[in-house]
Structure formats: structure tokens, C-alpha cells
Amino acid sequence: MAEPSITSAPLAAAGLVALFPGVDAGIVLGAFxxxxxxxxxxxxxxxxxxxxxxxxxxxxxxxAAPMAASLLATLLPASVAVPQSVGALxxxxxxxxxxxxxxxxxxxxxxxxxxxxx
Numbered sequence: 001m002a003e004p005s006i007t008s009a010p011l012a013a014a015g016l017v018a019l020f021p022g023v024d025a026g027i028v029l030g031a032f033x034x035x036x037x038x039x040x041x042x043x044x045x046x047x048x049x050x051x052x053x054x055x056x057x058x059x060x061x062x063x064a065a066p067m068a069a070s071l072l073a074t075l076l077p078a079s080v081a082v083p084q085s086v087g088a089l090x091x092x093x094x095x096x097x098x099x100x101x102x103x104x105x106x107x108x109x110x111x112x113x114x115x116x117x118x
Contacts, residue, residue: 026085031061034092053096060099061092 035057039050061068069087076082 024084026083027062027065027088028058030085030088031058031065031092034058034061034089034094037089037093038096057092057096060095061088061090064088064091064095067091 035054038057039054042050042053045053065084065088067087068091069082069084072087072090073080073082
């Protein structure tokens, strides 16, 4: 079992980032929660990889929060307001999987050769 100080360090870091002026605490904590959902649901990675994915997914969730919130708002009835913190949670939980799937698709993509007559 992991030490409490090791497992609480990322949460403390997210809390500290939320204290910076101009940074919405709801977005930071939503992104951290979404990243934690991704990391806790993934079983294929080593602990150091999970820590890296936690950080990357948190940053991706913070950056993509407005877009994810507006996309979710278009799917829901107009009477439902979607806060950016919910968008951050959704973006963080999905961003790494979507990027890894896009990379896997790009690896198998075949481009026509220049000068091959096609």
C-alpha cells in the first residue's frame, strides 16, 4: 500500500495551484478529479506512468474545460447549465485515452507515396 504522504501529494499540489490568482479552483479540482478517475480506472500502467498521466490529464482538463463544457451543454437541454468545472472533469477523464487512440490510429495510417502515380 502506498504511503499517505505520497498519495496526498498530488491533491495538495492541485490545491496549491487553485490558490493562484486567475485560476478557477473549481476547474483545477474538477480536472484533478477527472484525472484521478482515469488513473484509478487504468490497470495497464506502472505507478510512475500513472503519476505522469495524472499530471498530464490534469493539465489537459484545465486547458480543455471551456470546450468540454460547451460541448456537453449542446447535448443537454437548454435549461441545464454546465459549469466549466464539470467540463474540466470530463476533459481530464477522457483526454489521455482520446490522445492515445488518435496516436494508435495515426500509426496505421497509410499516406500515398509522392510520385507513385496515385
